[in-house]
Amino acid sequence: MLTNILAISLGAILTNNFIFSQFLGCCPFLGCSSKVDTAAGMGLAVVFVMGLASAICWVIDTYILIPLGLAFLETLAFILVIASLVQFVEMFLKKSVPSLYSALGIYLPLITTNCAVLGVVLLNVQNNYNFIESVVYGVTGGLGFMLAIVLFASVRERIEFADYPECFEGFSICLISAGLVALAFMGFSGMKIF
Amino acid sequence: MNIKKQFQEGLITNNPVLVQQIGMCATMAITTTLFNGVGMGLSVLIILTCCNVVVSAIRKIIPDEIRLAIFVVVIAGFVTIVDLLLQAYIPALSAALGVFIPLIVVNCIIIGRAEAFCQKNTVSASFFDGIFQGLGYTCVLILMCVFREFVGSGRFGGGLIDITNGFRFTLDGTGSGIQIFPSEYGAGIMNLPFGGFITLGLLIAVMQYALKKSAKKKALAERAAAEAAADKEEDE
Amino acid sequence: MNSDTKKILKLTFILFLICAITAGILGVVNEVTKDRIYMQKNAKTIEAYSVVLASDRYDEVEFDKAAFPTVDVVSKADNGAGYVVQSTFSGAQGSITMVVGVDNDYKCTGISIIEHSETSGLGANAASTAEVGVKFREQFVGQGEDIALSKAGGSIEALTGATITSNAVTEATATSIAVVKSLG
Numbered sequence: 001m002l003t004n005i006l007a008i009s010l011g012a013i014l015t016n017n018f019i020f021s022q023f024l025g026c027c028p029f030l031g032c033s034s035k036v037d038t039a040a041g042m043g044l045a046v047v048f049v050m051g052l053a054s055a056i057c058w059v060i061d062t063y064i065l066i067p068l069g070l071a072f073l074e075t076l077a078f079i080l081v082i083a084s085l086v087q088f089v090e091m092f093l094k095k096s097v098p099s100l101y102s103a104l105g106i107y108l109p110l111i112t113t114n115c116a117v118l119g120v121v122l123l124n125v126q127n128n129y130n131f132i133e134s135v136v137y138g139v140t141g142g143l144g145f146m147l148a149i150v151l152f153a154s155v156r157e158r159i160e161f162a163d164y165p166e167c168f169e170g171f172s173i174c175l176i177s178a179g180l181v182a183l184a185f186m187g188f189s190g191m192k193i194f
Numbered sequence: 195m196n197i198k199k200q201f202q203e204g205l206i207t208n209n210p211v212l213v214q215q216i217g218m219c220a221t222m223a224i225t226t227t228l229f230n231g232v233g234m235g236l237s238v239l240i241i242l243t244c245c246n247v248v249v250s251a252i253r254k255i256i257p258d259e260i261r262l263a264i265f266v267v268v269i270a271g272f273v274t275i276v277d278l279l280l281q282a283y284i285p286a287l288s289a290a291l292g293v294f295i296p297l298i299v300v301n302c303i304i305i306g307r308a309e310a311f312c313q314k315n316t317v318s319a320s321f322f323d324g325i326f327q328g329l330g331y332t333c334v335l336i337l338m339c340v341f342r343e344f345v346g347s348g349r350f351g352g353g354l355i356d357i358t359n360g361f362r363f364t365l366d367g368t369g370s371g372i373q374i375f376p377s378e379y380g381a382g383i384m385n386l387p388f389g390g391f392i393t394l395g396l397l398i399a400v401m402q403y404a405l406k407k408s409a410k411k412k413a414l415a416e417r418a419a420a421e422a423a424a425d426k427e428e429d430e
Numbered sequence: 431m432n433s434d435t436k437k438i439l440k441l442t443f444i445l446f447l448i449c450a451i452t453a454g455i456l457g458v459v460n461e462v463t464k465d466r467i468y469m470q471k472n473a474k475t476i477e478a479y480s481v482v483l484a485s486d487r488y489d490e491v492e493f494d495k496a497a498f499p500t501v502d503v504v505s506k507a508d509n510g511a512g513y514v515v516q517s518t519f520s521g522a523q524g525s526i527t528m529v530v531g532v533d534n535d536y537k538c539t540g541i542s543i544i545e546h547s548e549t550s551g552l553g554a555n556a557a558s559t560a561e562v563g564v565k566f567r568e569q570f571v572g573q574g575e576d577i578a579l580s581k582a583g584g585s586i587e588a589l590t591g592a593t594i595t596s597n598a599v600t601e602a603t604a605t606s607i608a609v610v611k612s613l614g
Contacts, residue, residue, distance in 0.1 A: 026219040075273060075299055113300045113305065126292075126547060179395065183386075186387075270452070274456050279463060377562065385552060
């Protein structure tokens with residue numbers, strides 16, 4: 001059990017990093033990585049929402065959708081759960097933890113359309129994870145996302161001063177440097193525990 | 195809004211991936227064989243067109259406060275329909291694209307078009323918008339697939355084309371493609387995530403170069419025309 | 431009832447109506463496609479069985495589930511050629527479902543991957559019908575319980591960029607042979 005959880009965490013953070021090997025969550029990854037602070041904020045918000053969404057969607061799937069034979073409604077149900085969850089978290093934080101809200105607030109609405117969140121709950125179902133495994137996969141997947149986005153934000157701060165051809169401006173040069181970071185992450189793929 | 199302009203916008207000047215730069219996850223993830231690229235592109239085209247039509251048809255009866263929620267429900271509905279149909283009739287495609295089919299729900303292209311275009315336009319305009327934007331997306335996917343497959347494994351049309359018994363299209367993803375040079379000499383790294391990032395980055399750069407060049411040309415032509423007009427006035 | 435509550439009720443009603451319509455349509459589509467999807471999945475399994483070990487019929491046999499948790503089904507080929515083992519285990523991206531044919535000398539007669547979610551173009555090659563996949567799977571034919579990747583001293587060449595997938599498949603093949611051996 002413990003090795004299993006360790007394997008899931010290690011996979012989600014390093015070997016199967018959500019961004020660099022599964023391409024989940026690329027839009028916010030490129031959109032919110034121009035500064036390290038914003039990247040860290042976005043990363044934290046994603047960790048939070050992915051963990052919560054994994055837990056809630058697992059419960060809904062196992063106790064409502066599957067017993068009723070409605071597994072085909074999974075995608076629809078999950079996206080609605082995520083959208084309302086994000087709204088709730090936003091309202092809750094605004095009322096009770098204003099300091100956290102001011103740090104994460106602006107990133108929360110963006111998360112609804114982050115495919116890493118929907119991706120993680122769909123992968124939980126596909127991999128037949130149990131409750132604990134799902135939550136671990138959600139949280140560590142979020143941590144992997146955060147690691148990737150913070151690392152990449154620091155790379156991007158340096159790109160600012162680089163001299164590259166004019167037509168590579170914007171996303172183009174970002175994608176190419178992201179490719180190089182992805183290449184570095186491939187080095188983890190030989191890692192294995194057991 | 196005429197059709198020709200919409201066509202140009204979808205494919206070139208306002209291409210969803212290369213210019214609007216949205217919906218990139220799937221673009222980079224699944225473009226390893228032509229079969230995947232064409233399958234994904236057509237799925238998105240169908241879903242986008244259906245959603246566009248429905249959203250623009252009901253645009254007057256949906257309250258503004260909950261429009262996003264309604265868009266999401268409509269999109270998720272169509273995505274699930276396509277997902278089920280693919281599982282039933284083209285299982286190979288469904289297996290190859292895996293989680294990226296349900297993830298079309300959060301593909302920004304669809305919700306973006308609903309929000310930016312269909313809310314304000316008629317059903318027929320939205321229909322064509324869906325087709326052309328979808329085509330633009332499909333073209334980018336195909337370009338990326340062809341490039342990555344060729345450089346990565348020296349092949350063209352993997353999964354979709356089979357030439358072992360004469361040329362034919364295989365819709366079940368079993369075709370081995372046309373081997374242009376032996377796959378051992380291919381840069382296998384193009385099949386890795388790295389290849390996805392690099393290919394899309396280069397493609398965007400080429401697009402930006404072309405757009406800038408044509409903009410410059412246009413500006414030059416305009417200036418020349420303006421000067422000519424000014425000269426004419428002076429002559430008079 | 432003040433106007434605020436009225437508005438909220440109205441919005442809820444509209445949203446609910448749209449959800450209900452969508453769910454209804456999906457229900458119909460699901461009804462229509464359900465049997466076909468089930469058939470497609472089954473057809474794949476049956477085909478996989480005949481690929482790894484040809485026989486007209488396969489009879490399920492009992493095995494020690496506690497000792498081999500990844501093994502789903504062990505079936506004996508009716509013509510006495512050996513056994514077919516179906517197992518589900520984790521690959522690089524998600525779970526892989528695979529069948530392995532094992533002959534009476536406890537050698538592998540072939541493997542076939544029914545379901546997987548490995549990276550397209552890398553791990554997915556293990557299941558692909560293209561040359562690279564066929565070559566990869568051919569290596570397993572004739573291997574015994576001591577099967578291993580060439581990196582670990584065996585003779586299976588791992589797929590490029592997909593060591594984890596290759597290793598998982600190799601280990602599952604060893605497990606499948608072991609489960610047949612345990613039957614005696």
